[in-house]
Amino acid sequence: MADRIEPRVLKGFRDFLPEQEGRRKAVQTILEQEFRRHGFLPIDTPVLEYTDVLLGKGGGETDKQIYRFEDNGGRDVSMRFDLTVPFARYMALHRNELYLPFKRYHIAKVFRGENTQRGRYREFTQCDFDIVGVDAASADFEILLLMVRSLQALGVREFQVHLSHRGIFNRFLSSLGIAGQSVELLRTVDKIKKIGDEAVRAELASLVGADAAEKVMAFVTASGSAEEVLHALIGLAGNEPADTGRLAAVLDAAGAVGIMDHVRLDPSITRGLDYYTGIVFETFLTRLPEIGSVCSGGRYNDLASLYTKEHLPGVGSSIGLDRLLAALEELDDTAVVAQSVDVLVVSFTDEDMGANHALAEVLRARGLAVEVYPEAKKLGVQFAFAEKKGIPVAVICGPEERAAGTVNVKDLTNRTNHDGLSVDGAAETIASILGR
């Protein structure tokens, strides 16, 4: 016998068992419903792209994380590491077949070759939603609203969307004459929740000197209600319709629809990705902040300019499905449960096979999800199978019942029997057990 091949999966990649995958699919379905309710439409793009399309001109950090290789035709190709960059390419390519403003959602796997950790994988699913073609407060707000509504639709209650505005921060840095180091400064400020105020202050001081560091700290640690923080930012950076005015309008709308409980103006949010130009979002679970942001995004007004002359401003956000599920599982907060079938038809003898399937078909015609146990095993074995698979009801129709023209229904959740029913009666009983 030949040597067996070790069954294994790559670091950072995962198989999903039916229970997990059922939950993932259920979450995706709920999200899709929510996206569509707000006028977003589905699209898809290839997993592989030409490397220059994905890397753009910058390269930088993404260079190291990207899965890149030469295909059999000698092309330099890469796997997508997010859904936003391919979407920018998509918009540039299909601009003439679409209309603006265009709202799309895209749920798909992306790939990053970085080191793994809890809630961090090399293959993971993102749920993106974006609005392209308008640079308006309404669009910024709609993305924020959908972030809140999506998490609520999934049964998540304790979360906060932290938002800020890159433009204000950069303008503030310019006024201090240190805009040239904005990338390093953004990165340093981004660490504030992890390493604390003092460590960030020290790091900033080594970058731009103690005086400027103090001012930057005053900016990013502004706290209080959204109005108070906004007031503080205006005091430091000055008022400007394009950024502070935009932020005020978005917050105003959030107040108008009553989602301010889930919204916090937090100037320390900056986002590492360099394509953001305006408002930026990050979402944290109140009881598990250390797992990181479960839904992030922002405005990127220049992204499509890599691929087209046309100005295509965009704003969007992305839910990290795997990270969110990992967190919800840990918090035991999964309102979303994978659905198995409703009914198991048990088998007594192999001769009943056809009759059992016929009975299953009758029940399916009444809107029930039904499966037939494929072998005539002991009843206990079949009940145990149903319980393991999460099937709530068993239908029993053995030789005696068949002769009498009746069926028995067993509620597996409390092990009670409802015997001697007609098929109609059985369907009604099942419906009441299922609460329909």
Add this chain to the structure above:
RNA sequence: GUGGAUGUAGUUCAAUGGUAGAGCGCCAGAUUGUGGUUCUGGUUGUUGCGGGUUCAAGUCCCGUCAUCCACCCCA
């Protein structure tokens, strides 16, 4: 990519360098048409993988793979 920790049965965990074990689970029977109790019997291991040191390695050393933690970055 760098640094650190961990890796034993399906699972949770034991085992001063000296014969790999226990609980839970699982299978069979008591119970040939109704599984949550009880009893009886049984089951599973190339100790992640590959080398090395040793009379002897789950245990020590090296490499490798995977997971977790930190840096970095991010969903």
